[in-house]
Amino acid sequence: xxxxxxxxxxxxxxxxxxxxxxxxxxxxxxxxxxxxxxxxxxxxxxxxxxxxxxxxxxxxxxxxxxxxxxxxxxxxxxxxxxxxxxxxxxxxxxxxxxxxxxxxxxxxxxxxxxxxxxxxxxxxxxxxxxxxxxxxxxxxxxxxxxxxxxxxxxxxxxxxxxxxxxxxxxxxxxxxxxxxxxxxxxxxxxxxxxxxxxxxxxxxxxxxxxxxxxxxxxxxxxxxxxxxxxxxxxxxxxxxxxxxxxxxxxxxxxxxxxxxxxxxxxxxxxxxxxxxxxxxxxxxxxxxxxxxxxxxxxxxxxxxxxxxxxxxxxxxxxxxxxxxxxxxxxxxxxxxxxxxxxxxxxxxxxxxxxxxxxxxxxxxxxxxxxxxxxxxxxxxxxxxxxxxxxxxxxxxxxxxxxxxxx
Numbered sequence: 001x002x003x004x005x006x007x008x009x010x011x012x013x014x015x016x017x018x019x020x021x022x023x024x025x026x027x028x029x030x031x032x033x034x035x036x037x038x039x040x041x042x043x044x045x046x047x048x049x050x051x052x053x054x055x056x057x058x059x060x061x062x063x064x065x066x067x068x069x070x071x072x073x074x075x076x077x078x079x080x081x082x083x084x085x086x087x088x089x090x091x092x093x094x095x096x097x098x099x100x101x102x103x104x105x106x107x108x109x110x111x112x113x114x115x116x117x118x119x120x121x122x123x124x125x126x127x128x129x130x131x132x133x134x135x136x137x138x139x140x141x142x143x144x145x146x147x148x149x150x151x152x153x154x155x156x157x158x159x160x161x162x163x164x165x166x167x168x169x170x171x172x173x174x175x176x177x178x179x180x181x182x183x184x185x186x187x188x189x190x191x192x193x194x195x196x197x198x199x200x201x202x203x204x205x206x207x208x209x210x211x212x213x214x215x216x217x218x219x220x221x222x223x224x225x226x227x228x229x230x231x232x233x234x235x236x237x238x239x240x241x242x243x244x245x246x247x248x249x250x251x252x253x254x255x256x257x258x259x260x261x262x263x264x265x266x267x268x269x270x271x272x273x274x275x276x277x278x279x280x281x282x283x284x285x286x287x288x289x290x291x292x293x294x295x296x297x298x299x300x301x302x303x304x305x306x307x308x309x310x311x312x313x314x315x316x317x318x319x320x321x322x323x324x325x326x327x328x329x330x331x332x333x334x335x336x337x338x339x340x341x342x343x344x345x346x347x348x349x350x351x352x353x354x355x356x357x358x359x360x361x362x363x364x365x366x367x368x369x370x371x372x373x374x375x376x377x378x379x380x381x382x383x384x385x386x387x388x389x390x391x392x393x394x395x396x397x398x399x400x401x402x403x404x405x406x
Contacts, residue, residue: 038098043216050213050220052322056206056231056284063184063206065227065286066144072115074142075103076135076178077149078124078171079190085124088192088212089157098215102148102188105218109226117142121178124152125169132170132177139181146225147178148188153212156192165196165243172199179203188221194239201277209235230286232322232348234391239278245269250280250392251339281326281343281391287317287353291325294388294398300405303379307363307402311388315351324348327361328387328397329368334380336372341387361388368404381406 017023036042056064066073079085083099103118110116121135122128139145149171155162166172176199178185186206189195190213200207208231210221223229240248255267259274268274290313297308313325327345331338345361363386369379381404389397 038095046214047216047220047223050210050216051223051229051231053211053213053233054221054224054229054231055209055233055235055282056224056286057189057209057278057282058201058204058207059284059286060205061184063144063186064208064225066146066186066225068110068114068226070110070114070143072117072142073106073110074117074119074135074138074145074178074183075106075148076119076121076138076145077147077174077188078120078122078169079148079150079188080120080146081118085151085153085190086212086217087153087214089153089160091153095215100216100218102146102218102221105220105222106146106225108219109222109228115142121147122170122174124150124155124171127170129170129173132174135174136177136181139178139183139185142183145178145181145183145185146188147175147185148190149175150190150195151192153192156212162193163243165194165240165246167195167197175200175204186225188225190217194235194237196240196242196277198241198277209233227286230319230321232283232285232324232350234281234283234324234326235278236280238276238280241272241275241277245272245274245276248276251342253337254340275393279391279393281324281346281389282393283324283391285317285321285323287315287319287321289321289323289351289390290314290316291388291390291398293358294400296386296400296402298402300403303368303381303404303406304365306365308360309363309386309388310358310360311398312356312358313349313351314356315353318353320350320352322348322350323390325359326389326391327363328389328392329363330385330387331368331370331380332383332385332401334370334382336370338370341392343392379404 081101081103084096086099087094117138119135119138121131185204187204189209224231238248257266259268260266292312294311301307325347328341330341344367347359365379369377372378387397387399
């Protein structure tokens with residue numbers, strides 16, 4: 001790097017510090033922290049952002065949303081009333097005392113007419129089942145069970161790798177014990193990485209992936225649990241069935257032997273499906289959506305041209321909600337091996353029940369090209385497959401092809 005490049009990078013940092021007033025006031029201002037940074041408007045924004053990031057992974061029998069007039073509810077799990085782990089690993093010395101836990105969020109959401117039975121149940125790690133009996137008793141005395149399980153904040157982030165993606169400690173055993181009561185169990189995941197949750201996915205009627213949702217975590221999760229917010233988040237990573245599937249990601253290169261259950265010598269496993277548990281881009285809603293009428297502006301474009309892609313998305317359910325429509329492409333033949341699909345755009349749209357809207361995307365040369373073996377950015381001629389869907393899974397997609405010509 002030249003000295004001029006380094007100087008310009010330093011100037012950018014100094015400009016930001018100057019605009020923030022750090023040269024005039026280099027020390028922390030506690031009064032400003034509470035009145036400005038921790039203002040009601042910023043807390044409301046944090047709550048909204050957290051709620052919009054929550055991913056509904058499963059919802060059988062319309063277990064969610066929980067009715068606010070529920071007579072009794074059990075709130076269980078090592079992360080149900082844990083302020084510190086709401087913030088995640090990248091907050092440094094964050095204000096833990098300001099974090100809203102799931103238990104606190106549920107208490108503020110419900111009236112005094114609802115009995116809330118809380119039990120920690122287990123630690124995040126360790127081998128003790130000492131709290132199981134109390135947790136099971138709370139579940140049996142309740143109409144619905146909310147169990148918060150996952151990882152501690154310290155298990156994620158820099159220098160925090162794990163050899164297993166299973167729930168740490170006895171948490172899965174805790175979920176199984178709660179499930180055995182016969183009460184509807186909603187599993188709330190709090191974690192910083194994809195987890196292997198096969199048993200939960202098969203047996204629990206409802207699953208929410210909430211990540212480390214921040215200061216307003218408990219309020220945001222409660223907003224989703226009780227239907228004030230219809231979840232519309234999508235997975236930014238693939239959830240495997242087992243750690244043995246890793247690395248597992250949607251934009252992998254073609255193996256040359258695509259999986260085929262009826263053929264022996266193809267890329268698959270003997271003991272588990274080759275598909276992920278939950279694919280990249282996946283996420284459900286309390287309503288339903290349908291994509292239709294995929295159209296493109298042309299069947300052929302030049303290498304320096306643009307292609308307009310559009311489709312209709314319709315809310316076919318009974319309540320308003322968000323859908324995230326995702327655009328993927330595949331370069332079918334190229335001088336350098338290309339991924340089986342690449343995300344090239346997405347749009348999040350809010351639709352009323354019964355509402356239909358046409359969404360439009362534009363594919364530019366920058367989105368169609370790649371760096372070749374000479375490290376030159378090129379848009380090569382040939383056939384492209386275009387896929388529009390609500391996740392990266394084939395069954396959720398509309399597709400067509402177009403051609404790039406010289």
